[in-house]
Amino acid sequence: MELHIRLEGRKGLAEQLYQQLRSAIDSGHLAAGTQLPPTRLLAEQLGISRKTVAEAYSRLTYDNLLSGVVGRGTFVSPRRALQASDVEPIALAANSLERWQQRATVLGRSALEAPSRYDFVGGVSAKSQFPFDQWRACMQYALRCSQRHSERQFPAQGLPELREAIAHHIAFARGVHCSAADVLVCNGAQQALDLIARVLVEPGTRVAMEDPGYPPARQLFLAMGADLQSVPVDDEGLCVEQIADGTQLIYVTPSHQFPLGMPMSERRRHALLARAAELGALIIEDDYDCEFRYQGPASDALQRLDRHGLVAYVGTFSKTLLSELRLGYAVLPPSVLRAACVAKHLSDWHSPSLQQWALARFIGEGHLNRHIRRCHDIYAARRERILARLESDLAPWLSAVPASAGFHLSALAAPGVDVELLVRLTRRVEVGVYSLAPFFNDVPVRPGLLMGFGAIERLDIDPALDRVRDALQQLS
Template structure:
């Protein structure tokens, strides 16, 4: 018979809420199996007969018999007529004693590959919180969900079980055509369906660019400050980023001749520079295209939220100005529609379509067919454009509301930098305020902030924060501003009391 502790362990396994969805015999089987794996039941140890064990557990004999049959089928116990059941010799690697028990084995340092260490060192790119003021998060409560559901049903009726099959690694043709039409009409690009690669996100696009275009140790020019997701993708690939300063007109392209020796690519966010919000001037765009052609280099253009401009038409994308086909254009629907969509894209030079598609197929194969076809219909029917226009109107109201709150309630601490577009408001800290202390205090108060210092490569970065406004109502921003004001007051007061 089981010892008292073993019997109680089986009873606990039966009552474990994590196994509530399992049949009773399966819960008993798992509990006994765990005793064997933990070494609590040694090899050759007899198990109780089914009848007395059933009485002890308060279950039917058939239930225990079903549990034993499964343990026997898996090789954990041996059964012989007249000899009963006992722990199998096959379980010896697990049932070798207490030293083998789960949680008792000595911990050893995990050995990672050089690439694995580089990936881990980046810290990854975490999903955005729903707390104000997380930057780059779109409003989802106003998304036309009923329209999306109707289109999805239409796709299922039209395509049937084909929507359950694999998609081409490059993406379904209907969506690639819709994306190309949109880029050409709204962004002044030169795109065709054959040059579009459908992906899960702009982050996947950055990872592809970093690993397919350049080798570890090669130089890539980047904006200073720059988008943290791109920095981590480049670090993980072992690239050597070369920072190029940014001013009110974007990347200072005139500095490329002295900085760009040996650089194979340049990465930038020309429509709304992240995080400053600056727009790359036309003369600089043209100079950048000329530099790439002359140096046989690539331009990686991340157009992450160009849909949301609040004054006139946005400047044409660099890809549309490049006659030499040296530009890779990255776009995403995560910002313009909703993060759970998980669809982004690359518009590629013709020579890169095949190698990039092959590389993508090794990452995750393809994007869901049903989602791609639904998005294609959403765009073709004009719903995408209508939603973007509605969000553009809403976001500019929220930007102005947040700007008013900062100027009236946080002016002693923050200096806002008004963006002409985008989904976040850059704010510089006034001198003498510790950025990290504010970040720590805000996190404890449930206020999400993106610090600016970490986005700079220079030794004297501009301290401050990005305040996202797109996803939050005025009332939500008012509450978050009040919390942030309290954090700033405590931070400043603490600094004054600190011993000098």
């Protein structure tokens, strides 16, 4: 490596070299593990004697700043981590810091917790079914597009070809009424929620959402300073009549209520749209996994019924494809779209262009629809097996909540079942099941389990549920 050393005069050269090297190490310009030039080479570069360099290196080694490795050379030693006692912090004059610091960010499984052998974690798709070969070809196509693309900037709203592909796909799959001009490409559905909240929520803005509901959405609105109202749900979905006056934003999951799973009835959907029109409120429709339906006629998205530009439709490819893609989208009313595009541009310029080109190609060549059909059959078999067990030997303790879409279902616990203890007991036998309790906020908790079937193989379901049954018998 090249060192920037400046020696003045011909006196005290070892001291000068020592001080400059020490300063570079202390400042971080010479990072831990950096190899220094051999004494002979550095002496030649500086025009000084090798003895002078060796003396400076020796002093730095004595100070534990350098260490020699036989046969390899001299390296900067690892530094002690900065301790809290080493600094005198000054309180920052930012009232919003605590509002963000107290927000919870983990959903379902702890980030530090290893997955169980048999894992019913929700929201995780079947990675083993992902068509990696087709995606690889689409990424190669994206690289060729990048070579030919001369513009230095890309639209914050998303590449036109991907927005066009998304508009066609969701019109066919979910009945969403939109064109490419209405679509905003985001880094996952969570960024779509963030952008909508950024442009609509100020401290004190009244926001209504389902209870139980999606914790990251709740935490996001609270971090923005929202006056959050938790609205209970019943068998038909959100209890619309309980939405408070003055509400400006309503967050719902009408096609597959998260986490319980029941769909919002047609009557309730019309009531929700009427209430939003009365309030002048925007509805965020989070349609996170409803391309997978198993029974009954397919219900279109709530957005399809909207006649007044009151619904922001949010979707994601993290559930249908891979969570690692981090690509989602929002279909927004014009005024909200313009503001959200500005917020998107200011926050991250645009979503990754290579992945946008690849996804546009992936959808256009029919890979997405084929993948959804293939996964639908796999998820349906897993779902049927779980339901069969819930209706047979697990019936004394658990009962499934009726649901017709997605790739998780919820099971409510019978009175007397200690769900939190059950979760701990099953964890000991390498089965991951998850309590519904963290999804409740103000309304009383309905004890039960959220059981995802995206991450568990069909042949693993019975051995896993055998262990759950044994744990329930132990509790009884």
